[in-house]
Amino acid sequence: MSTMFKYRLTASLVLLIIGLAGCKKWFPEDLDYLSPKAVYTQKLFTPVLGRTTVYSMIFSSDNSTTPITFRMVNVRYRSTGAPTHDLEKVVPVWVWKEGYTGNEKSVQEIESKRTQENHPIWEIREKSGDLVLWSAADSSMLRQQPDSGYLFDVVATNSGGSNTYKDMILDPMRELPYSPATDIDPLTGQRALKYSSDSTQITYLYISPNISNMLGDSTELPIKGDSVRVLFRKTGTGNSLTFKFLDKDSALINPAMFNATGPLDSLLHGFNVRATPQYIRYDVAYPIPVIKYTTRWTTGDGSQTKVKFAYDRKGYGGRVERGTLDFSFAIYQKGDWEVLFYFFGDTPRFRNE
Structure with missing residues (x-):
């Protein structure tokens, strides 16, 4: 085998390896995947106003690639379909910056573990899809039963695509103190x-x-x-x-x-x-x-x-x-x-x- 032929063969192999490396991102196993079977396991929410209520672990990813981001869109009244910004109202809420143990020795010690932040009264957590009704929400801010409440959609997205979950329902109950x-x-x-x-x-x-x-x-x-x-x-x-x-x-x-x-x-x-x-x-x-x-x-x-x-x-x-x-x-x-x-x-x- 001539020296020139060996050189050309070696060069071809190097180019092939570089080409394969450059195309690696196109291999199916390296693409993010968003399963069409990923679902919300709960679509009707009837929290009581005036209480912080967290709906967690309600999204089943069906082995989709994470991270997945979530956002709420198309909020409307359930009775008429008319759009509304009710759920976007921002209120000051108390959140925990340190864990409560039950061993605190004063009201001041408990309060020192909380801080005030501004949040939408009905909030979707971007990284988990969890939904939260904050206690600051009351009957002056949101419609409540016997009104039929609200419809909203959730869009879940990763680099592999997006799914839209339509006609989710928020139908809160009047606050009970x-x-x-x-x-x-x-x-x-x-x-x-x-x-x-x-x-x-x-x-x-x-x-x-x-x-x-x-x-x-x-x-x-x-x-x-x-x-x-x-x-x-x-x-x-x-x-x-x-x-x-x-x-x-x-x-x-x-x-x-x-x-x-x-x-x-x-x-x-x-x-x-x-x-x-x-x-x-x-x-x-x-x-x-x-x-x-x-x-x-x-x-x-x-x-x-x-x-x-x-x-x-x-x-x-x-x-x-x-x-x-x-x-x-x-x-x-x-x-x-x-x-x-x-x-x-x-x-x-x-x-x-």
């Missing part, structure tokens, strides 16, 4: 009514706690949960939570009568507890709980705060009997709130036999 809120009609915001089967009798609905081993002082009959009403009342714009107890005549019961409740600073994640013959009051951070996160202060899923009040008395034969009141709740609006437990059926018997 606390939970449980069985005493409020979620469509009207008015007192909730209960109708008899023949619609001849109408009564108001109330919230009831869980009651165990309590005896009525005058009737000597067991007190059941449905003979105790829980009333929420907002009295100011501060950061306090107050518990009160009312007897069957609507007179205040001294909270000290619940002598087996335990240390009051361990009752809930509140601070600077004040106990008087009329009430128990705490300084608190709102909402309550401040996030959905399981701590020793909350229910198992972290969505509500739980409290227990208890008392011991000697029954017949000298046996110690413990009565308990358990209640789980959440409050979403900042303020000075009172939670009243009204024993309207009969006052508990605290005295010994």
